[in-house]
Amino acid sequence: MEPGVPPPPHPPSPTSAGILFGKYQLGRLLGRGSFGKVYQARSLVDNSAVAVKIIDKAKTISADMEPRIVREIDAMRRLQNHPNVLKIFEVMATKKKIYLVMELATGGELYGKISGRRKLREGAARRYLQQLVSALSFCHQNGVAHRDVKPQNLLLDEYGNLKVSDFGLAALPEQLRNGLLQTACGTPAYTAPEVFSRRGYGYDGSKADAWSCGVILYVLLTGLHPFDDSNLVTMYKKIHNRDYHFPDCISKPARYLIFQLLDPNPDTRMSIEKLMKTRWFRKSLRSHHPENSLFHSYSSSEKWCKPDIVTVPNAFDIISLSSGLNLSGLFEATNRKGKRFTTNDVSGEVVLEKVKEVGEKLGFRAEKGKGWNIGLGKGKVVLIVDLMEIAENLLLGEVKVVDGGAEFDEVHWDNLRDGLQGVVLAWHNDAV
Incomplete structure (x- = not known):
């Protein structure tokens, strides 16, 4: 220059x-x-x-x-x-x-309409479900399963019409193996049980989305979660045992649909297509939107009502605030640093033996405790690994850093995760 x-x-x-x-x-x-x-x-x-x-x-x-x-x-x-x-x-x-x-969805999240235990009248809940189901049916016809359907991912436009968003966990056709999905993902309070428990067998993404619709319909009509429990183990057991009740405010036709959608067995669960053909679902189904939406928009005359019972924050609130599979805070309060995982198709003894093997390779001294429990020690770092059965062929494990948390950094977590790949189905404190 x-x-x-x-x-x-x-x-x-x-x-x-x-x-x-x-x-x-x-x-x-x-x-x-x-x-x-x-x-x-x-x-x-x-x-x-x-x-x-x-x-x-x-x-x-x-x-x-x-x-x-x-x-x-x-x-x-x-x-x-x-x-x-x-x-x-x-x-x-x-x-x-x-x-x-x-x-731009100027109406915010659907979650905002039901936060604070608010519930919707049946007509409003039906309209949101109609729009959600129509969108999911379209997704499935195009080979896409959403896999993370929850109120935080359902937005509203200026007319109050629902918009399905956040496809970060969506499954595309190329992810299918023999027509089924394999990856465990989603937000536990809204995720079908087979997503976490059918390792090796796979699951139908559209049936998993149908389960989520059942949870959402229950939440819209009651302001509460059907499997409400602050303890994740207990909540999983309730899901597998179909342990929930219907408040009097839910009509018999709506109860029937929720019961059919919240079937732990995906083979007998009501499908999205069958749901769309039911009389309750098709009631008041008409086009009334300036931009040709399939369903009419929410009317300002539709009133919100409070549920009869107001309780302290529950698992629904906690899980709703979590991202992906981040389940921190679901168990009793603890100051210990730790992560959780699910595993199935293997016994607790096999898992603990694998933990011991991986721990020793990483330089830890392993000492087995009572039951499904093992301790790992290395210098100032002490880890405890606990296992518990939450359903048939489904174990929940928790790795707790009892001491030396500052020395046990992400590199150590990565090494532990890599070593346990053969027995772990999913880590629940990591984004998927």
């Missing part, structure tokens, strides 16, 4: 002055999604309002997270043509960030 000649100006950054790639004006922060922050934005082309999810590659792109982001984008692109599925308009990227431009 010649002396006295100024250097060429640097090209503007993708978000100079709050303008994203010269196309969108970023606005206020709406919240944090599965993979990044979500902002309200305005299109500089047609002045329309959109939502922009900004994903920081350095913080979230990993062996676990990258496939989830790809799945979310792929699933949303396949499902663009349904009015009750959140639309994705554009995907842009730089070396450091990914930008997903999506439909």
Whole structure:
């Protein structure tokens, strides 16, 4: 460069002055999604309002997270043509960030309508279920199973119409093995029991989504979770034993549908297709939306009502706030650092023997305790591994760092997880 000649100006950054790639004006922060922050934005082309999810590659792109982001984008692109599925308009990227431009749902989460134990009148609950089921049926017809259907992932537009979102745990057709899915994932309070207990046999993603619909219908009508318990072990037992009751506020037809959907046996559980043909579901089914939604929007005249019983925060509240399979806080309060896992098709003795083998390879001294319990010691670090049976062929394990938590970092956790791959079905404190 010649002396006295100024250097060429640097090209503007993708978000100079709050303008994203010269196309969108970023606005206020709406919240944090599965993979990044979500902002309200305005299109500089047609002045329309959109939502922009900004994903920081350095913080979230990993062996676990990258496939989830790809799945979310792929699933949303396949499902663009349904009015009750959140639309994705554009995907842009730089070396450091990914930008997903999506439909803006100004009505917030469906969870906001039922938080604080509020319940809906049957007509309002039916309309939300109609829109949800229509969207899920469309997903299944296009080979996509959502696998994380819960009120936090169901958004509302300005007319009160439901929009299914967050496809980060969705299963695409290429993930099927002999027509079935294998990965354990989802939020436990809304996830079908076979997702965690049928290791090696696989499960039908559409039947798993049908189970979630049953839980959501119960929650919408009562403001409570059907298998309410702060102890995860007890909650799993209730699920497998069909141990729940119907408050008087639920009509007999609605009870019948919930009972059929919350069948622990997926082979006899009511399917989405059969649900759509029932008289209760089809009642008041009509088109009444300015943008041709399949179902009419929520009416402001529909009143909310409080449930008769108000209780202290329960498992529904706790699990609802958890992300993916993060179950921290579900058991009795403890100051110990730890992680939990599920395993099946192997005995407790086999699991403990594997724990001992892996621990010794990592330099720990193993000492078996009473029952399904084993201790691992190395220097200042002491671990306790407990196992308990929560259903037939399904064990829940908990690894607790009793001492030396500062020395037992993520590298040690990674080594332990890798070593136990042969017996562990899923780790419940890690995002899937």
